Amino acid sequence: MLAETLLARLGRGRPLVSDGAIGTMLIDRGLKAGLAPESFNLENTEALEEIARLYFDVGADIVHTNTFGGSSLKLTSHHLGDRVEDINRNAISAVKSVAPEQGIVSMSCGPTGMILKPYGDADPEAVYESFQQQLAIAVDAGADAVTIETMIDLEEAKLAVKAAKSVSGSIPVLATMTFDDTPKGFYTIMGVSIEKAAQGLGAAGADVVGSNCGNGIETMVKIAREFTKVTDLPLLIQANAGLPELRDGTAVYPETPEFMAEKAEELLEMGVAIIGGCCGTTPQHMRVLRQMVDSRH
Amino acid sequence: MELLDNIAKNLEAGEDEKVLELTKAAIQQKLPPQDILDKGLIAGMNVVGERFKNHDIFLPEVLLAAKAMYAGMDELKPLLIEEGIPSIGKVVIGSVQGDLHDIGKNLVGIMLKGAGFEVIDLGSDVSPEKFIDTAEKEEAGVIGMSALLTTTMSVMKQVVELLDGRGLKGKVKIIVGGAPVSADFAKEIGADAYGFDGINAVEKIKGLCGVG
Numbered sequence: 001m002l003a004e005t006l007l008a009r010l011g012r013g014r015p016l017v018s019d020g021a022i023g024t025m026l027i028d029r030g031l032k033a034g035l036a037p038e039s040f041n042l043e044n045t046e047a048l049e050e051i052a053r054l055y056f057d058v059g060a061d062i063v064h065t066n067t068f069g070g071s072s073l074k075l076t077s078h079h080l081g082d083r084v085e086d087i088n089r090n091a092i093s094a095v096k097s098v099a100p101e102q103g104i105v106s107m108s109c110g111p112t113g114m115i116l117k118p119y120g121d122a123d124p125e126a127v128y129e130s131f132q133q134q135l136a137i138a139v140d141a142g143a144d145a146v147t148i149e150t151m152i153d154l155e156e157a158k159l160a161v162k163a164a165k166s167v168s169g170s171i172p173v174l175a176t177m178t179f180d181d182t183p184k185g186f187y188t189i190m191g192v193s194i195e196k197a198a199q200g201l202g203a204a205g206a207d208v209v210g211s212n213c214g215n216g217i218e219t220m221v222k223i224a225r226e227f228t229k230v231t232d233l234p235l236l237i238q239a240n241a242g243l244p245e246l247r248d249g250t251a252v253y254p255e256t257p258e259f260m261a262e263k264a265e266e267l268l269e270m271g272v273a274i275i276g277g278c279c280g281t282t283p284q285h286m287r288v289l290r291q292m293v294d295s296r297h
Numbered sequence: 298m299e300l301l302d303n304i305a306k307n308l309e310a311g312e313d314e315k316v317l318e319l320t321k322a323a324i325q326q327k328l329p330p331q332d333i334l335d336k337g338l339i340a341g342m343n344v345v346g347e348r349f350k351n352h353d354i355f356l357p358e359v360l361l362a363a364k365a366m367y368a369g370m371d372e373l374k375p376l377l378i379e380e381g382i383p384s385i386g387k388v389v390i391g392s393v394q395g396d397l398h399d400i401g402k403n404l405v406g407i408m409l410k411g412a413g414f415e416v417i418d419l420g421s422d423v424s425p426e427k428f429i430d431t432a433e434k435e436e437a438g439v440i441g442m443s444a445l446l447t448t449t450m451s452v453m454k455q456v457v458e459l460l461d462g463r464g465l466k467g468k469v470k471i472i473v474g475g476a477p478v479s480a481d482f483a484k485e486i487g488a489d490a491y492g493f494d495g496i497n498a499v500e501k502i503k504g505l506c507g508v509g
Contacts, residue, residue: 023446115400119360182352189400191355244477246485251450251477 006062006104006145006172007207010234010273014297016104018062018238018276019055020286026051026066036078038070041090048094054283056103059290062274063099064108064147065091073112073122073130088134092141106145106174107138109160116155127156131163138164138171145172147236149212152178152188154200161204174236174274175206178214179223186223194223198231210236213278216243216255217263224272234273239264241280253280257288264289268296300326301336304369308341311361313368316341320369330376334413338369342411350496356404359495363407370410384415386506389432390441391419392475393452401475402443404495409441412499425456432469438506441498443475450477454486461487470505474498 026037029047048066055063072084095105114122138146146164151157164173177197179186186194201209211223220239227235241253267275277285300323307315323333345362348354390406392399399421406416417435432440444450453473460466472490473483483491492498
Protein backbone atom coordinates (compact mmCIF):
# COMPACT_ATOMS: atom_id res chain seq x y z
CA MET A 1 0.00 0.00 0.00
CA LEU A 2 1.65 3.17 -1.19
CA ALA A 3 -0.78 5.24 0.84
CA GLU A 4 0.87 3.99 4.00
CA THR A 5 4.25 4.39 2.45
CA LEU A 6 4.01 8.18 2.44
CA LEU A 7 3.52 8.49 6.20
CA ALA A 8 5.85 5.58 6.88
CA ARG A 9 8.50 7.18 4.71
CA LEU A 10 8.07 10.50 6.46
CA GLY A 11 8.45 8.63 9.73
CA ARG A 12 11.93 7.54 8.71
CA GLY A 13 13.02 11.15 8.83
CA ARG A 14 14.31 11.37 5.28
CA PRO A 15 12.86 14.43 3.52
CA LEU A 16 10.85 13.87 0.37
CA VAL A 17 10.91 15.94 -2.78
CA SER A 18 7.65 16.95 -4.40
CA ASP A 19 7.07 18.25 -7.92
CA GLY A 20 7.14 21.75 -9.41
CA ALA A 21 4.62 23.80 -11.35
CA ILE A 22 2.13 22.18 -13.71
CA GLY A 23 0.08 25.10 -15.02
CA THR A 24 2.95 26.85 -16.79
CA MET A 25 3.94 23.56 -18.42
CA LEU A 26 0.40 23.12 -19.68
CA ILE A 27 0.54 26.59 -21.21
CA ASP A 28 3.73 25.53 -23.04
CA ARG A 29 1.73 22.61 -24.36
CA GLY A 30 -1.09 24.69 -25.73
CA LEU A 31 -3.37 25.58 -22.82
CA LYS A 32 -5.28 28.65 -24.00
CA ALA A 33 -5.96 31.71 -21.87
CA GLY A 34 -9.35 31.55 -20.22
CA LEU A 35 -9.67 27.77 -20.33
CA ALA A 36 -9.65 25.67 -17.20
CA PRO A 37 -6.28 23.87 -16.89
CA GLU A 38 -8.36 20.80 -16.08
CA SER A 39 -9.80 20.83 -19.62
CA PHE A 40 -6.57 19.01 -20.56
CA ASN A 41 -7.78 16.04 -18.52
CA LEU A 42 -10.53 15.51 -21.09
CA GLU A 43 -8.59 16.27 -24.24
CA ASN A 44 -4.88 15.67 -23.81
CA THR A 45 -3.94 13.19 -21.11
CA GLU A 46 -0.71 12.47 -23.02
CA ALA A 47 0.53 15.90 -21.95
CA LEU A 48 -0.31 15.08 -18.33
CA GLU A 49 1.65 11.85 -18.56
CA GLU A 50 4.58 13.65 -20.13
CA ILE A 51 4.72 16.31 -17.38
CA ALA A 52 4.40 13.73 -14.59
CA ARG A 53 7.16 11.67 -16.20
CA LEU A 54 9.42 14.73 -16.36
CA TYR A 55 9.03 15.26 -12.62
CA PHE A 56 9.41 11.59 -11.68
CA ASP A 57 12.49 11.37 -13.94
CA VAL A 58 14.29 14.16 -12.10
CA GLY A 59 13.67 12.38 -8.83
CA ALA A 60 10.43 13.73 -7.40
CA ASP A 61 9.00 11.37 -4.78
CA ILE A 62 5.55 12.95 -5.03
CA VAL A 63 3.79 14.19 -8.16
CA HIS A 64 0.48 16.04 -8.03
CA THR A 65 -2.47 15.58 -10.36
CA ASN A 66 -3.83 18.35 -12.58
CA THR A 67 -6.96 18.70 -10.44
CA PHE A 68 -6.35 21.93 -8.53
CA GLY A 69 -9.66 23.33 -9.80
CA GLY A 70 -11.35 19.94 -9.96
CA SER A 71 -14.13 20.51 -7.44
CA SER A 72 -17.62 20.74 -8.91
CA LEU A 73 -18.06 24.30 -7.61
CA LYS A 74 -14.87 25.47 -9.29
CA LEU A 75 -15.47 23.52 -12.52
CA THR A 76 -18.99 24.94 -12.75
CA SER A 77 -17.46 28.39 -13.22
CA HIS A 78 -15.86 26.95 -16.38
CA HIS A 79 -19.07 25.18 -17.44
CA LEU A 80 -17.47 21.81 -16.68
CA GLY A 81 -19.50 21.05 -13.57
CA ASP A 82 -20.89 17.85 -15.07
CA ARG A 83 -17.44 16.47 -15.90
CA VAL A 84 -16.05 16.19 -12.36
CA GLU A 85 -15.77 12.42 -12.50
CA ASP A 86 -13.82 12.20 -15.79
CA ILE A 87 -11.64 15.21 -15.08
CA ASN A 88 -10.39 13.89 -11.75
CA ARG A 89 -10.21 10.24 -12.70
CA ASN A 90 -8.29 10.86 -15.92
CA ALA A 91 -5.77 13.07 -14.13
CA ILE A 92 -5.03 10.43 -11.52
CA SER A 93 -4.79 7.67 -14.13
CA ALA A 94 -2.34 9.73 -16.17
CA VAL A 95 0.09 10.26 -13.29
CA LYS A 96 -0.30 6.71 -11.99
CA SER A 97 0.44 5.27 -15.41
CA VAL A 98 3.93 6.78 -15.41
CA ALA A 99 4.72 6.58 -11.68
CA PRO A 100 7.68 4.45 -10.65
CA GLU A 101 7.11 1.79 -8.00
CA GLN A 102 7.95 4.15 -5.14
CA GLY A 103 6.33 7.18 -6.74
CA ILE A 104 3.55 8.82 -4.75
CA VAL A 105 0.56 10.27 -6.60
CA SER A 106 -1.23 13.01 -4.69
CA MET A 107 -4.48 14.59 -5.78
CA SER A 108 -4.25 18.37 -5.83
CA CYS A 109 -7.33 20.08 -4.43
CA GLY A 110 -7.58 23.87 -4.48
CA PRO A 111 -10.19 26.37 -3.29
CA THR A 112 -13.70 26.45 -4.74
CA GLY A 113 -13.21 30.13 -5.51
CA MET A 114 -16.26 30.97 -3.42
CA ILE A 115 -16.43 32.86 -0.16
CA LEU A 116 -18.21 31.18 2.73
CA LYS A 117 -21.07 32.78 4.63
CA PRO A 118 -21.38 35.20 6.34
CA TYR A 119 -18.66 37.02 4.36
CA GLY A 120 -19.81 35.65 1.01
CA ASP A 121 -22.70 33.60 -0.33
CA ALA A 122 -21.36 30.04 -0.19
CA ASP A 123 -23.05 27.48 2.02
CA PRO A 124 -20.55 25.40 4.02
CA GLU A 125 -22.57 22.25 3.24
CA ALA A 126 -22.32 22.86 -0.51
CA VAL A 127 -18.57 23.49 -0.29
CA TYR A 128 -18.09 20.36 1.83
CA GLU A 129 -20.08 18.23 -0.62
CA SER A 130 -18.13 19.64 -3.55
CA PHE A 131 -14.83 18.63 -1.91
CA GLN A 132 -16.22 15.28 -0.84
CA GLN A 133 -17.22 14.41 -4.38
CA GLN A 134 -13.78 15.30 -5.75
CA LEU A 135 -11.80 13.62 -2.98
CA ALA A 136 -13.87 10.43 -3.14
CA ILE A 137 -12.56 10.05 -6.70
CA ALA A 138 -9.00 10.30 -5.36
CA VAL A 139 -9.61 7.29 -3.15
CA ASP A 140 -11.54 5.37 -5.76
CA ALA A 141 -9.03 5.97 -8.55
CA GLY A 142 -6.14 4.99 -6.33
CA ALA A 143 -4.33 8.23 -5.48
CA ASP A 144 -1.83 7.73 -2.64
CA ALA A 145 -2.55 11.04 -0.90
CA VAL A 146 -4.43 14.29 -1.31
CA THR A 147 -2.92 17.77 -1.15
CA ILE A 148 -5.30 20.56 -0.21
CA GLU A 149 -3.45 23.68 -1.29
CA THR A 150 -3.33 27.44 -1.85
CA MET A 151 -6.04 27.88 0.77
CA ILE A 152 -6.63 31.36 2.19
CA ASP A 153 -9.73 30.68 4.29
CA LEU A 154 -9.15 28.31 7.20
CA GLU A 155 -12.82 27.32 7.33
CA GLU A 156 -12.78 26.25 3.69
CA ALA A 157 -9.47 24.41 4.17
CA LYS A 158 -10.90 22.58 7.18
CA LEU A 159 -13.98 21.57 5.19
CA ALA A 160 -11.68 20.06 2.56
CA VAL A 161 -9.58 18.20 5.15
CA LYS A 162 -12.70 16.85 6.83
CA ALA A 163 -14.15 15.85 3.47
CA ALA A 164 -10.95 13.92 2.72
CA LYS A 165 -11.12 12.18 6.09
CA SER A 166 -14.77 11.32 5.50
CA VAL A 167 -14.06 9.44 2.27
CA SER A 168 -11.12 7.47 3.64
CA GLY A 169 -9.84 6.76 7.10
CA SER A 170 -6.36 6.08 5.81
CA ILE A 171 -5.48 8.36 2.89
CA PRO A 172 -2.80 10.86 4.00
CA VAL A 173 -4.00 14.46 3.87
CA LEU A 174 -1.53 17.26 3.17
CA ALA A 175 -2.89 20.78 3.66
CA THR A 176 -1.18 24.07 2.84
CA MET A 177 -2.17 27.72 2.86
CA THR A 178 -0.81 30.83 1.14
CA PHE A 179 0.50 33.61 3.38
CA ASP A 180 1.33 37.27 2.78
CA ASP A 181 4.34 38.86 4.43
CA THR A 182 2.75 41.85 6.19
CA PRO A 183 4.42 44.33 8.56
CA LYS A 184 2.39 42.64 11.32
CA GLY A 185 3.51 39.12 10.46
CA PHE A 186 2.39 36.35 8.13
CA TYR A 187 -1.32 36.19 7.37
CA THR A 188 -3.47 34.84 4.55
CA ILE A 189 -5.59 37.44 2.78
CA MET A 190 -8.47 36.22 4.96
CA GLY A 191 -6.43 36.99 8.07
CA VAL A 192 -5.32 33.49 9.10
CA SER A 193 -2.04 33.39 11.04
CA ILE A 194 0.44 30.54 10.74
CA GLU A 195 -0.36 29.42 14.26
CA LYS A 196 -4.11 29.33 13.58
CA ALA A 197 -3.53 27.52 10.29
CA ALA A 198 -1.32 24.85 11.85
CA GLN A 199 -3.69 24.27 14.74
CA GLY A 200 -6.88 24.38 12.68
CA LEU A 201 -5.64 22.11 9.91
CA GLY A 202 -4.15 19.70 12.43
CA ALA A 203 -7.33 19.58 14.48
CA ALA A 204 -9.35 18.90 11.32
CA GLY A 205 -7.16 15.86 10.70
CA ALA A 206 -4.39 16.94 8.33
CA ASP A 207 -1.35 14.64 8.49
CA VAL A 208 1.01 17.20 6.98
CA VAL A 209 0.63 21.01 7.06
CA GLY A 210 2.52 23.89 5.52
CA SER A 211 2.51 26.56 2.86
CA ASN A 212 2.58 26.84 -0.92
CA CYS A 213 2.53 29.64 -3.49
CA GLY A 214 2.62 33.40 -3.07
CA ASN A 215 6.27 33.66 -2.06
CA GLY A 216 9.77 32.87 -3.23
CA ILE A 217 12.08 30.58 -1.33
CA GLU A 218 13.54 33.15 1.06
CA THR A 219 10.18 34.23 2.46
CA MET A 220 9.07 30.60 2.47
CA VAL A 221 12.01 29.74 4.73
CA LYS A 222 10.71 32.33 7.23
CA ILE A 223 7.18 30.90 6.97
CA ALA A 224 8.49 27.38 7.57
CA ARG A 225 10.35 28.57 10.65
CA GLU A 226 7.12 30.01 12.06
CA PHE A 227 5.42 26.67 11.45
CA THR A 228 8.13 24.78 13.35
CA LYS A 229 7.40 26.94 16.41
CA VAL A 230 3.71 26.07 16.51
CA THR A 231 3.31 22.47 15.32
CA ASP A 232 4.96 19.08 15.53
CA LEU A 233 3.24 17.84 12.39
CA PRO A 234 5.42 17.13 9.33
CA LEU A 235 5.73 20.18 7.08
CA LEU A 236 5.22 20.59 3.33
CA ILE A 237 6.75 23.70 1.77
CA GLN A 238 6.32 24.61 -1.91
CA ALA A 239 7.76 27.99 -2.91
CA ASN A 240 7.33 29.89 -6.15
CA ALA A 241 10.47 30.56 -8.17
CA GLY A 242 10.32 34.10 -6.77
CA LEU A 243 7.84 36.74 -7.81
CA PRO A 244 7.54 37.50 -11.52
CA GLU A 245 9.80 40.18 -12.96
CA LEU A 246 9.56 41.90 -16.29
CA ARG A 247 12.34 41.14 -18.74
CA ASP A 248 12.15 42.36 -22.33
CA GLY A 249 8.40 42.69 -22.09
CA THR A 250 7.69 39.24 -20.72
CA ALA A 251 7.28 38.29 -17.10
CA VAL A 252 9.63 35.65 -15.80
CA TYR A 253 10.06 33.96 -12.44
CA PRO A 254 13.57 34.97 -11.41
CA GLU A 255 14.79 32.32 -8.97
CA THR A 256 17.14 29.82 -10.55
CA PRO A 257 17.20 26.14 -9.60
CA GLU A 258 20.56 26.65 -7.91
CA PHE A 259 19.35 29.65 -5.88
CA MET A 260 16.25 27.80 -4.70
CA ALA A 261 18.16 24.67 -3.78
CA GLU A 262 20.77 26.62 -1.84
CA LYS A 263 18.16 28.46 0.20
CA ALA A 264 16.13 25.29 0.63
CA GLU A 265 18.98 23.80 2.65
CA GLU A 266 17.62 25.85 5.54
CA LEU A 267 14.33 24.00 5.19
CA LEU A 268 16.15 20.71 5.66
CA GLU A 269 17.98 22.06 8.68
CA MET A 270 14.71 22.88 10.39
CA GLY A 271 13.32 19.45 9.55
CA VAL A 272 10.80 20.21 6.81
CA ALA A 273 9.43 16.83 5.66
CA ILE A 274 8.51 17.56 2.04
CA ILE A 275 9.99 20.21 -0.22
CA GLY A 276 8.49 21.03 -3.60
CA GLY A 277 7.90 23.92 -5.96
CA CYS A 278 4.97 26.04 -7.01
CA CYS A 279 4.48 28.68 -9.76
CA GLY A 280 7.49 29.15 -12.01
CA THR A 281 9.41 26.07 -10.87
CA THR A 282 10.42 23.51 -13.49
CA PRO A 283 11.75 19.96 -13.64
CA GLN A 284 15.22 21.52 -13.60
CA HIS A 285 14.44 23.18 -10.25
CA MET A 286 13.37 19.84 -8.85
CA ARG A 287 16.42 18.08 -10.26
CA VAL A 288 18.78 20.43 -8.44
CA LEU A 289 16.65 20.27 -5.29
CA ARG A 290 16.79 16.48 -5.42
CA GLN A 291 20.58 16.58 -5.72
CA MET A 292 20.81 18.93 -2.75
CA VAL A 293 18.61 16.69 -0.61
CA ASP A 294 20.54 13.57 -1.60
CA SER A 295 23.87 15.22 -0.87
CA ARG A 296 22.77 15.89 2.69
CA HIS A 297 21.06 12.60 3.51
CA MET B 298 -24.19 64.59 13.59
CA GLU B 299 -24.71 61.66 15.88
CA LEU B 300 -26.93 59.63 13.58
CA LEU B 301 -24.44 59.78 10.73
CA ASP B 302 -21.56 58.88 13.05
CA ASN B 303 -23.64 55.97 14.16
CA ILE B 304 -24.07 54.82 10.57
CA ALA B 305 -20.31 55.04 10.06
CA LYS B 306 -19.55 53.14 13.28
CA ASN B 307 -21.99 50.35 12.49
CA LEU B 308 -20.68 50.09 8.96
CA GLU B 309 -17.16 49.71 10.33
CA ALA B 310 -18.43 46.85 12.50
CA GLY B 311 -20.14 45.21 9.53
CA GLU B 312 -23.61 45.49 11.08
CA ASP B 313 -25.66 45.51 7.89
CA GLU B 314 -29.11 45.40 9.52
CA LYS B 315 -28.22 48.25 11.83
CA VAL B 316 -26.83 50.33 8.95
CA LEU B 317 -30.03 49.77 6.99
CA GLU B 318 -32.18 50.77 9.98
CA LEU B 319 -30.12 53.91 10.68
CA THR B 320 -30.03 54.92 7.02
CA LYS B 321 -33.82 54.66 6.94
CA ALA B 322 -33.99 56.80 10.07
CA ALA B 323 -31.68 59.42 8.52
CA ILE B 324 -33.85 59.56 5.40
CA GLN B 325 -36.95 59.84 7.60
CA GLN B 326 -35.38 62.79 9.40
CA LYS B 327 -34.87 64.42 6.00
CA LEU B 328 -31.10 64.60 6.30
CA PRO B 329 -29.52 65.49 2.95
CA PRO B 330 -28.82 62.27 0.98
CA GLN B 331 -25.36 63.58 0.11
CA ASP B 332 -24.55 63.88 3.83
CA ILE B 333 -25.86 60.41 4.60
CA LEU B 334 -23.59 59.10 1.87
CA ASP B 335 -20.47 61.14 2.64
CA LYS B 336 -20.57 61.47 6.42
CA GLY B 337 -22.22 58.12 7.08
CA LEU B 338 -21.53 55.35 4.61
CA ILE B 339 -18.37 56.60 2.91
CA ALA B 340 -16.87 57.88 6.17
CA GLY B 341 -17.29 54.40 7.63
CA MET B 342 -15.86 52.69 4.57
CA ASN B 343 -12.84 55.01 4.61
CA VAL B 344 -12.02 53.89 8.14
CA VAL B 345 -12.37 50.26 7.04
CA GLY B 346 -10.06 50.92 4.11
CA GLU B 347 -7.48 52.55 6.34
CA ARG B 348 -7.54 49.64 8.80
CA PHE B 349 -7.22 47.16 5.96
CA LYS B 350 -4.25 49.07 4.61
CA ASN B 351 -2.58 48.89 8.02
CA HIS B 352 -3.29 45.15 8.30
CA ASP B 353 -5.38 45.74 11.42
CA ILE B 354 -8.25 43.93 9.71
CA PHE B 355 -8.45 41.47 6.84
CA LEU B 356 -10.71 40.61 3.96
CA PRO B 357 -13.57 39.09 6.03
CA GLU B 358 -14.11 42.35 7.93
CA VAL B 359 -13.97 44.32 4.68
CA LEU B 360 -16.55 42.03 3.10
CA LEU B 361 -18.91 42.47 6.04
CA ALA B 362 -18.45 46.24 5.94
CA ALA B 363 -19.15 46.18 2.20
CA LYS B 364 -22.37 44.26 2.81
CA ALA B 365 -23.39 46.91 5.31
CA MET B 366 -22.45 49.60 2.79
CA TYR B 367 -24.67 48.03 0.14
CA ALA B 368 -27.54 47.71 2.64
CA GLY B 369 -27.47 51.46 3.19
CA MET B 370 -26.72 52.28 -0.45
CA ASP B 371 -29.75 50.34 -1.74
CA GLU B 372 -31.96 52.50 0.44
CA LEU B 373 -30.21 55.74 -0.45
CA LYS B 374 -29.70 55.27 -4.17
CA PRO B 375 -33.20 56.25 -5.36
CA LEU B 376 -32.86 59.55 -3.45
CA LEU B 377 -29.40 60.26 -4.89
CA ILE B 378 -30.73 59.68 -8.39
CA GLU B 379 -33.81 61.79 -7.69
CA GLU B 380 -31.64 64.68 -6.56
CA GLY B 381 -29.35 64.25 -9.52
CA ILE B 382 -26.28 63.65 -7.37
CA PRO B 383 -23.68 62.10 -9.64
CA SER B 384 -21.23 59.40 -8.57
CA ILE B 385 -17.67 60.66 -8.30
CA GLY B 386 -16.71 58.64 -11.34
CA LYS B 387 -17.46 55.58 -13.42
CA VAL B 388 -15.00 52.70 -13.60
CA VAL B 389 -15.08 49.58 -15.77
CA ILE B 390 -13.25 46.69 -14.12
CA GLY B 391 -12.48 43.09 -15.08
CA SER B 392 -9.92 40.31 -15.01
CA VAL B 393 -8.22 39.56 -18.31
CA GLN B 394 -8.23 35.92 -17.33
CA GLY B 395 -10.54 33.80 -15.20
CA ASP B 396 -9.06 32.56 -11.97
CA LEU B 397 -9.96 32.12 -8.35
CA HIS B 398 -7.83 35.16 -7.73
CA ASP B 399 -10.45 37.43 -9.23
CA ILE B 400 -11.04 37.96 -5.51
CA GLY B 401 -8.52 40.80 -5.85
CA LYS B 402 -10.50 42.40 -8.65
CA ASN B 403 -13.71 41.97 -6.66
CA LEU B 404 -12.08 43.67 -3.72
CA VAL B 405 -11.15 46.64 -5.88
CA GLY B 406 -14.81 46.82 -6.95
CA ILE B 407 -16.01 46.81 -3.36
CA MET B 408 -13.53 49.49 -2.35
CA LEU B 409 -14.43 51.66 -5.32
CA LYS B 410 -18.15 51.45 -4.57
CA GLY B 411 -17.33 52.19 -0.95
CA ALA B 412 -15.51 55.31 -2.06
CA GLY B 413 -18.54 56.45 -4.05
CA PHE B 414 -17.64 55.32 -7.56
CA GLU B 415 -20.01 53.69 -9.97
CA VAL B 416 -18.53 50.33 -10.91
CA ILE B 417 -19.23 48.20 -13.95
CA ASP B 418 -17.72 44.77 -13.26
CA LEU B 419 -17.24 42.75 -16.46
CA GLY B 420 -16.12 39.69 -14.50
CA SER B 421 -13.34 37.38 -15.66
CA ASP B 422 -11.78 36.51 -19.00
CA VAL B 423 -12.68 39.88 -20.51
CA SER B 424 -11.56 40.62 -24.08
CA PRO B 425 -9.83 43.91 -25.00
CA GLU B 426 -12.80 44.86 -27.20
CA LYS B 427 -15.26 44.34 -24.38
CA PHE B 428 -13.29 46.55 -22.01
CA ILE B 429 -13.20 49.38 -24.50
CA ASP B 430 -16.70 48.98 -25.95
CA THR B 431 -18.12 49.09 -22.43
CA ALA B 432 -16.04 52.10 -21.37
CA GLU B 433 -17.13 53.95 -24.50
CA LYS B 434 -20.80 53.06 -24.20
CA GLU B 435 -20.98 53.82 -20.47
CA GLU B 436 -18.78 56.90 -20.79
CA ALA B 437 -16.53 55.58 -18.05
CA GLY B 438 -13.45 57.58 -17.09
CA VAL B 439 -11.31 54.64 -16.07
CA ILE B 440 -10.71 51.03 -17.06
CA GLY B 441 -9.26 48.84 -14.29
CA MET B 442 -7.71 45.55 -15.34
CA SER B 443 -6.47 42.65 -13.26
CA ALA B 444 -4.20 39.87 -14.54
CA LEU B 445 -3.28 36.83 -12.53
CA LEU B 446 -0.88 34.96 -14.73
CA THR B 447 2.34 36.06 -16.33
CA THR B 448 1.02 34.69 -19.58
CA THR B 449 -2.09 36.83 -19.64
CA MET B 450 -0.48 40.13 -18.71
CA SER B 451 0.11 40.81 -22.39
CA VAL B 452 -3.63 41.27 -22.86
CA MET B 453 -3.30 44.50 -20.87
CA LYS B 454 -0.98 45.89 -23.47
CA GLN B 455 -3.49 45.04 -26.19
CA VAL B 456 -6.14 47.05 -24.36
CA VAL B 457 -3.85 50.08 -24.15
CA GLU B 458 -3.07 49.79 -27.87
CA LEU B 459 -6.69 49.32 -28.86
CA LEU B 460 -7.67 52.33 -26.78
CA ASP B 461 -5.06 54.36 -28.63
CA GLY B 462 -6.30 53.01 -31.96
CA ARG B 463 -9.84 54.13 -31.17
CA GLY B 464 -8.60 57.61 -30.34
CA LEU B 465 -9.66 57.30 -26.71
CA LYS B 466 -6.26 57.50 -25.09
CA GLY B 467 -6.23 60.16 -22.41
CA LYS B 468 -10.00 60.32 -22.42
CA VAL B 469 -10.28 56.93 -20.75
CA LYS B 470 -7.54 56.23 -18.21
CA ILE B 471 -6.15 52.77 -17.57
CA ILE B 472 -5.06 51.28 -14.25
CA VAL B 473 -3.65 47.77 -13.90
CA GLY B 474 -3.07 45.42 -11.00
CA GLY B 475 -2.77 41.77 -10.00
CA ALA B 476 -0.20 39.40 -8.55
CA PRO B 477 2.37 39.44 -11.38
CA VAL B 478 1.86 43.11 -12.31
CA SER B 479 4.23 45.86 -11.19
CA ALA B 480 4.59 49.63 -11.52
CA ASP B 481 7.36 49.05 -14.07
CA PHE B 482 5.13 46.83 -16.13
CA ALA B 483 2.30 49.41 -16.04
CA LYS B 484 4.70 52.06 -17.27
CA GLU B 485 6.12 49.89 -20.00
CA ILE B 486 2.74 49.05 -21.53
CA GLY B 487 1.61 52.67 -21.32
CA ALA B 488 -1.00 52.31 -18.57
CA ASP B 489 -1.80 55.45 -16.58
CA ALA B 490 -1.45 53.86 -13.15
CA TYR B 491 -0.71 50.74 -11.13
CA GLY B 492 -2.55 49.75 -7.96
CA PHE B 493 -0.83 47.26 -5.68
CA ASP B 494 -3.95 46.49 -3.63
CA GLY B 495 -7.60 47.50 -3.36
CA ILE B 496 -6.99 50.58 -1.25
CA ASN B 497 -4.08 51.77 -3.34
CA ALA B 498 -6.14 51.27 -6.49
CA VAL B 499 -8.89 53.50 -5.13
CA GLU B 500 -6.37 56.23 -4.27
CA LYS B 501 -4.84 56.05 -7.73
CA ILE B 502 -8.24 56.08 -9.45
CA LYS B 503 -9.26 59.11 -7.43
CA GLY B 504 -6.11 60.75 -8.74
CA LEU B 505 -6.94 59.77 -12.33
CA CYS B 506 -10.43 61.23 -11.93
CA GLY B 507 -9.15 64.36 -10.24
CA VAL B 508 -11.10 63.84 -7.01
CA GLY B 509 -10.21 63.49 -3.35
